[in-house]
Amino acid sequence: QVQLVESGGGLVQAGGSLNLSCTSSGHTIEWYPMAWFRQVPGNEREFVGWIGSIGSRTKYADSVKGRFTISRDNAKNTVSLQMNSLKLEDTAVYYCAASGGGSTVYSESAYVYWGQGTQVTVSS
DSSP: OOOEEEEOOEEEETTOOEEEEEEESSSOOTTSOEEEEEEOTTSOOEEEEEEOSSSSOEEEOTTTTTTEEEEEEGGGTEEEEEEOSOOGGGOEEEEEEEEOSSSOOSSGGGEEEEOOOEEEEEEO
16 A cells, blocks of 8 residues: 655745655555645645656646656655745645556546645745
């Protein structure tokens, strides 16, 4: 069983940076394409970024492209999300997820394992 745990969230001023981490306390995640989503209360979960199992391919939402970088260290069973130039609208709960496969990386339905989320709050 893959059990994902996110960490690294917190309060940061606009323009600042945070680095989120996601690890599995259960089975290895090295074979899973992984993604980050975020959710604001009252809204649907929103795709943020995706990384292939090897780590050579990445995809990003337009809203974060150029500011966020997703990476993975399979030896450490970890996926990270480096967030720079944070904006007020980046405030959300951030979730990591492991993909069940398939070509649809932007939809929640493609992901079979989810973490509990970590809160990111960007202040002015």
